[in-house]
Amino acid sequence: MALFGVCSFAGAYATSPFQIVVLRFLIGLGTGGATPTLLALAAEYSPMRLRGAVMTGVLLGLPAGAMLGSLVASAWLPTLGWQGIFMLGGALPTALLMLSFFLLPESPQLLAAKAPSETSRVSGTSWKRSSRSRFRRMLSSPRRRSRPRRGRSARSSYPNIG
Numbered sequence: 563m564a565l566f567g568v569c570s571f572a573g574a575y576a577t578s579p580f581q582i583v584v585l586r587f588l589i590g591l592g593t594g595g596a597t598p599t600l601l602a603l604a605a606e607y608s609p610m611r612l613r614g615a616v617m618t619g620v621l622l623g624l625p626a627g628a629m630l631g632s633l634v635a636s637a638w639l640p641t642l643g644w645q646g647i648f649m650l651g652g653a654l655p656t657a658l659l660m661l662s663f664f665l666l667p668e669s670p671q672l673l674a675a676k677a678p679s680e681t682s683r684v685s686g687t688s689w690k691r692s693s694r695s696r697f698r699r700m701l702s703s704p705r706r707r708s709r710p711r712r713g714r715s716a717r718s719s720y721p722n723i724g
Contacts, residue, residue, distance in 0.1 A: 563659040566592030571652025574645040597624060606669040 569588040576582045600620050608616035635647045642650065 563592065563596050563655050563662075565589075566596065567652045567654075567656035567659060569652075570648055570655065573648035574652070576648075600624075603666075603669075606671055 566589055569585045569592060573582060573585045573589070576585060601617055604616045604620045605613055631651075635651075638650075639647060
Protein backbone atom coordinates (compact mmCIF):
# COMPACT_ATOMS: atom_id res chain seq x y z
CA MET A 563 0.00 0.00 0.00
CA ALA A 564 2.91 2.31 0.70
CA LEU A 565 4.33 1.81 -2.80
CA PHE A 566 0.90 2.37 -4.32
CA GLY A 567 0.27 5.54 -2.31
CA VAL A 568 3.69 7.10 -2.76
CA CYS A 569 3.84 6.42 -6.50
CA SER A 570 0.29 7.69 -7.01
CA PHE A 571 1.14 10.87 -5.16
CA ALA A 572 4.35 11.24 -7.18
CA GLY A 573 2.34 10.86 -10.38
CA ALA A 574 0.87 14.30 -9.77
CA TYR A 575 4.33 15.78 -10.25
CA ALA A 576 5.27 13.83 -13.39
CA THR A 577 6.52 16.05 -16.20
CA SER A 578 6.66 13.57 -19.08
CA PRO A 579 4.64 10.64 -20.39
CA PHE A 580 7.58 8.34 -19.65
CA GLN A 581 7.49 9.28 -15.96
CA ILE A 582 3.77 8.57 -15.85
CA VAL A 583 4.30 5.15 -17.46
CA VAL A 584 7.04 4.26 -14.96
CA LEU A 585 4.96 5.45 -12.01
CA ARG A 586 1.87 3.58 -13.26
CA PHE A 587 3.99 0.43 -13.49
CA LEU A 588 5.14 0.91 -9.89
CA ILE A 589 1.54 1.57 -8.84
CA GLY A 590 0.64 -1.76 -10.43
CA LEU A 591 3.39 -3.48 -8.46
CA GLY A 592 2.01 -1.96 -5.27
CA THR A 593 -1.48 -3.16 -6.13
CA GLY A 594 -0.18 -6.62 -6.95
CA GLY A 595 1.68 -6.75 -3.66
CA ALA A 596 -1.39 -5.69 -1.69
CA THR A 597 -3.63 -8.39 -3.17
CA PRO A 598 -2.02 -11.40 -1.41
CA THR A 599 -1.91 -9.43 1.83
CA LEU A 600 -5.62 -8.66 1.60
CA LEU A 601 -6.37 -12.31 0.90
CA ALA A 602 -4.27 -13.44 3.85
CA LEU A 603 -6.03 -10.98 6.17
CA ALA A 604 -9.43 -12.09 4.90
CA ALA A 605 -8.51 -15.73 5.43
CA GLU A 606 -7.17 -15.17 8.95
CA TYR A 607 -10.01 -13.01 10.27
CA SER A 608 -12.98 -14.76 8.69
CA PRO A 609 -14.68 -17.76 10.30
CA MET A 610 -13.85 -21.11 8.75
CA ARG A 611 -17.34 -21.69 7.40
CA LEU A 612 -17.36 -18.31 5.59
CA ARG A 613 -13.72 -18.20 4.55
CA GLY A 614 -14.31 -19.09 0.89
CA ALA A 615 -17.10 -16.56 0.48
CA VAL A 616 -15.10 -13.81 2.18
CA MET A 617 -12.05 -14.44 0.02
CA THR A 618 -14.22 -14.51 -3.10
CA GLY A 619 -15.70 -11.19 -2.03
CA VAL A 620 -12.24 -9.73 -1.60
CA LEU A 621 -11.14 -10.96 -5.02
CA LEU A 622 -14.29 -9.59 -6.65
CA GLY A 623 -14.01 -6.34 -4.71
CA LEU A 624 -10.64 -5.50 -6.24
CA PRO A 625 -11.84 -5.10 -9.86
CA ALA A 626 -15.15 -3.64 -8.65
CA GLY A 627 -13.21 -1.00 -6.71
CA ALA A 628 -11.09 -0.25 -9.76
CA MET A 629 -14.22 0.25 -11.87
CA LEU A 630 -15.86 2.43 -9.23
CA GLY A 631 -12.64 4.42 -8.82
CA SER A 632 -12.44 5.07 -12.55
CA LEU A 633 -16.08 6.25 -12.64
CA VAL A 634 -15.47 8.61 -9.71
CA ALA A 635 -12.22 9.84 -11.25
CA SER A 636 -13.91 10.56 -14.58
CA ALA A 637 -16.58 12.60 -12.78
CA TRP A 638 -14.04 14.55 -10.74
CA LEU A 639 -11.52 15.02 -13.55
CA PRO A 640 -12.97 18.34 -14.79
CA THR A 641 -12.89 19.72 -11.24
CA LEU A 642 -9.59 18.35 -9.89
CA GLY A 643 -7.57 17.81 -13.05
CA TRP A 644 -5.37 14.78 -13.62
CA GLN A 645 -2.85 15.95 -11.02
CA GLY A 646 -5.59 16.18 -8.41
CA ILE A 647 -6.75 12.64 -9.22
CA PHE A 648 -3.21 11.37 -8.68
CA MET A 649 -2.91 13.30 -5.40
CA LEU A 650 -6.22 11.94 -4.16
CA GLY A 651 -5.19 8.46 -5.31
CA GLY A 652 -2.02 8.78 -3.25
CA ALA A 653 -3.49 10.42 -0.17
CA LEU A 654 -6.31 7.91 0.41
CA PRO A 655 -4.15 4.73 0.41
CA THR A 656 -1.50 6.41 2.54
CA ALA A 657 -4.11 7.44 5.11
CA LEU A 658 -5.60 3.94 5.00
CA LEU A 659 -2.13 2.46 5.54
CA MET A 660 -1.60 4.58 8.64
CA LEU A 661 -5.03 3.69 10.01
CA SER A 662 -4.54 -0.01 9.39
CA PHE A 663 -1.11 0.08 11.02
CA PHE A 664 -2.58 1.42 14.24
CA LEU A 665 -5.99 -0.25 14.23
CA LEU A 666 -5.41 -3.76 12.87
CA PRO A 667 -4.45 -6.23 15.59
CA GLU A 668 -2.02 -9.07 15.09
CA SER A 669 -3.54 -12.11 13.42
CA PRO A 670 -5.06 -14.74 15.71
CA GLN A 671 -2.81 -17.46 14.31
CA LEU A 672 0.32 -15.41 14.99
CA LEU A 673 -0.78 -14.59 18.53
CA ALA A 674 -1.57 -18.24 19.19
CA ALA A 675 1.81 -19.33 17.86
CA LYS A 676 3.79 -16.81 19.92
CA ALA A 677 4.66 -17.27 23.54
CA PRO A 678 2.93 -14.75 25.83
CA SER A 679 6.20 -12.93 26.46
CA GLU A 680 6.77 -12.38 22.76
CA THR A 681 3.52 -10.65 21.88
CA SER A 682 5.25 -7.30 21.64
CA ARG A 683 2.41 -5.31 20.12
CA VAL A 684 -0.19 -6.63 22.54
CA SER A 685 1.79 -6.69 25.79
CA GLY A 686 3.65 -3.43 25.19
CA THR A 687 7.19 -4.82 25.20
CA SER A 688 9.49 -3.47 22.59
CA TRP A 689 10.24 -5.39 19.41
CA LYS A 690 13.94 -5.05 20.08
CA ARG A 691 13.68 -6.75 23.46
CA SER A 692 11.51 -9.62 22.20
CA SER A 693 13.76 -10.27 19.19
CA ARG A 694 16.82 -10.17 21.43
CA SER A 695 15.31 -12.79 23.75
CA ARG A 696 14.45 -15.03 20.80
CA PHE A 697 18.00 -14.72 19.53
CA ARG A 698 19.39 -15.66 22.96
CA ARG A 699 17.08 -18.66 23.16
CA MET A 700 18.23 -19.83 19.74
CA LEU A 701 21.84 -19.72 20.84
CA SER A 702 21.32 -21.22 24.27
CA SER A 703 19.09 -24.21 23.54
CA PRO A 704 20.72 -26.95 21.50
CA ARG A 705 18.44 -28.37 18.87
CA ARG A 706 18.05 -32.06 18.36
CA ARG A 707 19.72 -33.19 15.23
CA SER A 708 17.88 -35.69 13.17
CA ARG A 709 19.60 -39.02 12.81
CA PRO A 710 20.23 -40.37 9.33
CA ARG A 711 18.08 -43.26 8.25
CA ARG A 712 19.55 -46.67 8.73
CA GLY A 713 20.53 -48.68 5.73
CA ARG A 714 20.61 -46.00 3.06
CA SER A 715 22.41 -42.71 3.15
CA ALA A 716 20.53 -39.57 2.27
CA ARG A 717 22.72 -39.08 -0.76
CA SER A 718 22.02 -42.46 -2.30
CA SER A 719 18.25 -42.13 -1.90
CA TYR A 720 18.04 -39.70 -4.82
CA PRO A 721 18.33 -41.38 -8.21
CA ASN A 722 20.52 -39.07 -10.30
CA ILE A 723 22.92 -38.00 -7.58
CA GLY A 724 26.13 -40.02 -7.33
